[in-house]
Every structure is written in C-alpha cells, then in structure tokens.
Amino acid sequence: MLLQWAPLLTLVLSAIAEPGQKPLPEASNETPLLPESVSSELLYLHRTLVEISSITRNEEKVGKWLASYLRDKNFTVELQEVAPQRYNVLAYGKKRDTTILLSSHIDTVPPYWPYYYNKTTDIIGGRGSVDAKGSVAAQIIATLGFKDQLQDDISLLFVVGEEVDGAGMRAFSDWAKRPEYEIVIFGEPTEGKLVCGHKGIMHPTLKAIGKAAHSGYPWLGVSANDILIEALERLVVLREHLPWSEKYGNTTVNFGRIEGGVAANVVAETAEASLAMRLAAGSPKEIVELVERALKDVISDAKELGGSLEVSWKNEGYGPININCDIEGFDKITVNYGTDVPHLKGDYKRYLYGPGTIFVAHSDHEALKRLELEQAVLDYRRLVIAASKMEHQENIDM
Template sequence: MLPSALWFCIAILPISFATQQAPLHDSTPLLPKATSNELLYLHRKLVETVSTPEKEKKVGLWLKSYLEDKKFTVELQEVAPKRYNLLAYGKKRETPILVSSHIDTVPPFLPYYYNETSDVIGGRGSVDAKASVAAQIIAVQSLNQKLHDDISLLFVVGEETGGDGMRAFSALEDRPQYEVVIFGEPTEGKLVCGHKGILGFTITTSGKAAHSGYPWLGVSANDIMIEALGKLVRLREHLPWSEKYGNTTMNFGYISGGAAANVVAEKATAKIVTRIAAGTPKVLKGLIIDALKDVKAAAEDMGGGLDIEYMSEGFPPVDFDCGVNGFQEMTVNYGTDAPNLEGDHRRYLYGPGSIFVAHGDHEALKRRHLEQAVLDYRRLIIATSMMHGQEKERFEM
C-alpha cells in the first residue's frame, strides 16, 4: 500500500507537473497530442453552437450525445421549454464531488476562430464559459476509474440571465448532496477566494403628461428620476466596503424616460445593479429606500410617484475555499451560480481566460491556457478529494 501523497503524485504524473497558467510565449506541449486534439474539437463544437439566452437547446442536446459517447449517464432537466440542464455521471449518481459550469452565453453570437500562428481561439463563449466546460470534461475523463466514478458533471443554462438553471437544479427533490463543488468561470487560471454579492433593482417614476410650453400643467417623471438618481449618486460614495472585496459599487446601466422633447414626461425607468462588498442585500435595500424616501414623498405630493422593484433577492459576498498548493489566488467582482446551489458543501472557483474579454467582441484565449486548465482542473479535483478526507477510499490499495 502506497502513502496517499505518493498516489497523488502518480495520479498527475502522466500529463504534466505544470502548476500555473503558462506564459504566453512558451510553446512547450502541455497535453498529449490526442488529448489536445480532443480538447480543441470539444471546445470548437461548443463555441460554434449558438446558446445565447433562450437558445440553449441545441448545445445541450449535442453535449448530451457527446457525453453519452464517452460512457457517461446523462440526465436532462427541463428548466423551461427547449432549455435543459445536464447532469452526467459514471457508475453512480450519488457522488461526493460535483464539477460544474454553464453552457449559455451572452449575446450576440460571435463565430468561432482559431489562429494557429498566434495560438488564439475566439468566439462567443470561447472564454465564458465553454472553455471551462471543455476543460472540465477532458480533465474528468483523464482520471483513474475509481476517482472518475466519484465525480459528477453539471452544466446549466441561464447563468447569464439570473441563474434560473442552477436554481432549478438546486430545487430538485432527488438531487444528490455533494461534499465538494468546483465551479468553472474565467479566473485567469487562478483560484478565486470569493466574489462580490449583487442586488439589482429598477426605479420607475410616474408623472402627468402635458405640453412642454405649459409644464406647470403636468408632472415630469424625468424630473423625479433625475432627483432620485442624484440621491443615489451621493449614496454610492458611502456604501459598505471590506478589506477583501473593496468598495460596493452601483452602476446606472439603463435610463429611459418620456415620449418627446416637447412633452412633459409621463414615465421614466432606470435599471441599476449594485455589487456588494460588505453587508447583505437587506442592508442595501434599507439604504436605498432611505435615500429615496423624500423624493418619493415629494413626487406623491405633486400627483406623481416613485416605485422600486428588485430584480431578485440578491445575495451577499460569496466566499470560496482556497489554499490549494500551486494555485495563485484572487477575488473577483462578478457573480456566479455558486449561491444558487444550496447545500452544505465546500466550493471552489477556477477557470481559464479573463473576465475582461468575456462579454466583449474580442472574447478569446490562448490554446495553451485552455490546455493548462485541463491540468489544473485535474489537479484541483485530486487535491480537494484528498483535503476533504476521501483519500483513503480513493488512493489506498
């Protein structure tokens, strides 16, 4: 019987000793040729298949067929008509480890390309998050059979539009409970120790339309909105902050109001997202309501109105587990599906590529970084299974 630590070394030896995201200029092969070709094929097919909001059916069905060809059992969960989550596993449905990412992307669709000279792979979803999906699958396939059978794969829809896919999976009455969940998102090849929380809301102001030559005959919803946003601009300079996540931020992402320049505006709308660095959505709601209460009262006195509608319950900052040897660490400002999966499990967040290109028209990553992610997911799975008391079962003989 070999010591657990030695079995760990043997487990990763056949592929590579690489521990960090590789330098861009290094062209040393990271994976065997056949493994690399399979990774590039899988990634290309995923990126080539449109999966923008409400159009995830085709990529879900293709991925189901692919995984079944690789001897996984695959369950489809219909989240909404023509939109499916995929749960895949080997010999058993109840596994201690879950590896997960999302198969939906933001719009618009951008075609796949691969420039072999520059080693750059691009297209919508090439980073967020089909790079994670492809690398996770190839990593799990490369594990020894015993560890392979202790892992499930979950690929969900709707992450980019509020997390309805993960919430639907979480709500399943017969879903397994996991000890460890590894989430895939673009993290620059680093292990994320946490991300900010979020609270989104819509402000709607109402007034009374009138001719612009006689504004006193109406009530301007735009005037009410301008005053409300001014209050929030002042508020966001005093929102909660933390050493770990920095400042809570508030973004005025969408503002619309009125019908024409010569008409007193009857209605105005603003959509706002707050990224929470400290505290809870409940605390933020209280601050927002307090900041706008005088504007709301004045609007109602004039015969207008101001209403606040929250896009969801929101969530506070989310901490992840860290401290895995060989991984650099970071925190991020974006949200993930992690808070949408309920349960008493340890959670990790890792993935190839940068969030800075994820939603832009230049979304792309290096092939080498995609290959490195296979090694890192594999190493993370093995390390976390050992850290959480499962090494005796898996690595002793």
C-alpha cells in the first residue's frame, strides 16, 4: 500500500497544484503565505463551511455541500449514514485504500454565530471558524496541493457528532466497509503545534431521590438536595487525591450542572449533578472504583433515611491518550480537551494538529487569523510528507 517515495521531496515540491480561483477579499495588511489563487480558494472554502450552521445533530446541510464540493474537485465521495439526515463524508482519489487519512469534524457547539472577516485585522470569526472548520478547510486545500501519486494515497474523512459523543467517528470505526490506514492526521485547534497526547475523560451523573414534604416539617420528608450535597462534598475531597502524571498534570473534576428541588419551601424530592472528569492518569475502571468508595457511606445513609443515591456513567470513557509527535520542526504540547482520536480503533500512527486555539473555541469570540489558516495548509503538507517518509523507512527497516 505504500508509495514509492523517492525522490520524495523533489516530487512534492513540484506537485503543488492551485485549485480553482474564487474572488479574493480585499487585500489585508499581512502578506499571504500561499499563492493568491490557493489563498482565495482556502478563504472561500472556509467561509462557506462556517456560513452553514451545523450544530451537532444538524449536520446534513454542511455534509452534503462538502460532498458536492469534493466531487467537483474530482474526489470519489461516500456518505456514511450515522443517523437519519446525519452523514460522515469520506473522500479519496483513484484508490479507496490509502496509506494516509486526514480527518476532522463538521459539527459545532451551539449557538450559531455568523461568519465575519475583518480585513483590517485579518481576523476571521464565526461558529466553527476554529473548532474545527479551520482544520477541515486547511486539510482539503493541503491535499489539493499534491498531485499524482501522493494525492492518490490520501483520503479525507469529515465526521459528525464529535462535540457530543463522538458518534460519527465511532460509527466509522465500526463500519464494515472501513479501509485500514497506516497514518491518520486529526484536525483540532492546537495553536499550530503538534500534540503529544491529551487527557482522558469520564462523565459521571449523580442522581439523588428523596421524599417531598413541607419545609416547615422537614422531618416528614427526605431531602434529595441534602443527599446530593453530601455526595458532592465527598467528591470535592476526592479530587485532591486522584491520579496525576508528569505529562498531563492533575486529574480535574468539574461540577458542570447541579439541579434539585422545585421550590424553597418544599423538601426536594429529586436532585442531580453532571460532572466532567479529565483523567491525567489511571484507567476508567480505577476512577469508577475511587468514586464508588468515596460515596459508599453516602449511599448507605441515604438508603437508611428512605432515599437513594445512584451514580451512572454517560459512557465507558477513556484514560489519557498518547499521540505520535515524532516529527521535527513543530512545537509540541499536550492538551486537556477530548478528541476523536480514541474513537478510531486500529494499529496506525496518529497525529493531532490544527489552526487556532482552544481558548476561543465554544465562545462568542471564536476566531483566528488568515495567516493561521494558510500556515495550517503548509503544515498539513509537511506532516503528510514527514510521516510518510518515516513510515516508509520503518517498513524498510523491518
């Protein structure tokens, strides 16, 4: 499946194509890093993707537009139905089984924020401009910049559902028709740096059930709020003693949503809390055991009072994810957010890179600079070339 790369650098440097030209916005204060026609195509593609709202579970329109765009660029495109009106987009050239896969996600968090481009500051914003339509656009333009054999050994995959549960990548990973790859480059906002790994994640939910009563006679009821508060107190103590590592730091626990009761003068019958745990070390099984041990007495006490406390887990979660970052010339970081990397099963080299910073993602000021987009095109090309050469060398050494 590997290509004959020699002389690889000569082939690649002579293989940069210029996609079809689109009207370029007015000149900005910064010199483009790409040829004018390539920069124009990049901005057009990025703008169109951002202008199409694609909040998770409503990705149909952007997926179908992207499929049409890629077909116009002579890709073979397959739509994998993940759920009704939700499709992953798989695109490739002359062959379906390729060595390299570039992948990112086309869904965004709510709410939708419209696209804008400030030509004075060269800042481009809008929902998804960073997370992760910046990566989508840059990966496509980077691939279009290769010709002949190299482009034919690259596939593109753009998935739905990453922002909620990874449904798109999970479905692709389990797809009976899925090709196997040797190199997968994932796109997320990484500040233009190569990520060496990210924390794991688990989502426990605590649900307390009591007995409603008049607040003037609280002894006639059982307060679900009291049960939940005591449970959360135990977890506040526990989070100071969770596994940590030199690479990822401390495991963190965020009490993201807490609700209970119906009124101040009513003993609460139900209460619930949703948590996000970012794992710096340890396995999901170990974390479950620690949480259960911390809450054992609370569960027992609630039962004696006539109430209950249940702990459920949104999914199995995962521990810290180590990612390949063995390519020279890139700054290296670790990140605390989750990605689709652990959802694609298989034996392959995996890299994580993208334009923009996570610190503005999911916000009303999500934005990045045009030069960050252009640099990402160049960097994705560098990643493809370097990772492919390394894979080729490793196969020779074997």
